[in-house]
Amino acid sequence: MAAIYPPSPLTAIAKPRTARRPFPWIPVLLIGTALAYLALFLFVPLAAVFFEAFKKGAGFYWDAIREPDAWSAIRLTLIAAAIAVPLNLVFGIAAAWAIAKFDFRFKSLLITLIDLPFSVSPVISGLIYVLIFGLQGWVGPWLSEHDIKIIFAVPGIVLATIFVTFPFVARELIPLMQAQGREEEEAAAVLGASGWQTLWYVTLPNVKWGLLYGVILCNARAMGEFGAVSVVSGHIRGATNTLPLHVEILYNEYAFAAAFACASLLAFLALITLAIKSVVESRQLKEHRK
């Protein structure tokens, strides 16, 4: 039975095995329990998304996705991610370069602060921008005098998205670049490479899988963020609705099939993210073993 953790010579001595091994009750029971747990909380809900989306047929599904408000929500979701992900990517590289390649005081405090957005409730992540840019906020009155809208407009959505996806790339790159040490970069510098050349030709190729890993997770969260974006969006259909907010509106209007059709796009994105993540992880493992 391949299912059992291979017995060592020692156990074989301690407990001589009979010719016919008994049915492996314990492994089967444990695997069964784990699968039941995952089914209840993961598989069944995931299947339900696609089932509900196609309940009224493929034609209805198609129409729900191509409807103008859905399109504008898809567009805004892509725009927010297209701004937030590159900004956090540049930040992640800069932070990892400073933290991994140099020694300075309060480094662990800095790492903790970078992780901070993960421990803040999404609702609060939206709220803090309302407190600054909202009408009653610090710069709100000045903004409204100059006719600049941030809250209940696209810039607010982008800002909230940047906040919630802030740590993703940095927290992937920092441990990876710390583990790789500084010798290769120092060799490049001694041989006359400029800082940018060292970064581009030495450091980044070394961490490319970790970088990709951080970027896809960052992107998944950017496209899927709900709570923070919900606070700053104002839910203006066709203008400030992202795809997750559009799903919520349709759902609250009892347009369940349409809501699940849009939700299935996001679920599909999540599955692609997991597939890329799985491939990247096995690549990383292979390179690590070399």
Added chain:
Amino acid sequence: MSTTFRRPHSVLPGFNLALGYTLFYLGLIVLIPLSAAFIKTFSLTWESFWATVTAPRVLASYWLTFRTSLLAAAINAVFGLLTAWVLVRYKFPGKRFIDAIVDLPFALPTAVAGIALTAVYAGNGWLGKPLAEMGIKVAFTPLGILVALTFIGLPFVVRTVQPVLEDLEKELEEAAKSLGASSWQTFSRVIFPTVLPAVITGFTLAFARALGEYGSVIFIAGNMPMVSEITPLIIITKLEQYDYSGATAVAVVMLVASFVLLFAINTLQWWARKRRNEEKV
């Protein structure tokens, strides 16, 4: 020109630029906006702050959020440890797929998770219907909140325990077995103490995540004041009534709670690393 961030000795260039940009961006996006929440509460008197954050409806929401998050994290600690064990120790068909799908709650947007769980656990849903026939109502009750919070916290314990189990030296178990320990004794005396720090870390991470969760909960919760209204929803409700000071006061209570947890998590991880290193020596 502070002594704190003095340029270190290194042949590598770019320290000032990289650290300068890191601090600038961190301040602009995270620190200044977060401090806005704390500064905003100073516009309230202490009495009105206290009255806001201890109103019966708010207190009920803390208790609900706290107990459902704690229970969800506990469920994930037990079954997450089991799942990690199964993934590390056994071979079975579809294992790689299952290993990848464990991270689904990280990748699936919370709103999608919310409506999917509601559809499944509602009175006419795939799992909700048989449960309702047994007299258990899940969706639109605190039990529904527990289901949503268990979903979003599912990967944490699995992912913190998995690497520790993979590193676990087989010699230890073999030694225990050869000395006559039963499987259960080997598990409870040898394996469990080794993975315990990782389980506690994963538990705390799942708990912290659950406390602030909003998207997946509001669809399935029913959102009845005093019964199934979570604290993040209180903040939203206050914002919709343009009660910015009230919303901020509750937000500050939540922020302080999450900072305390963050400190606890950092300490736990430091402790877990120390224990692992000590064992390796």
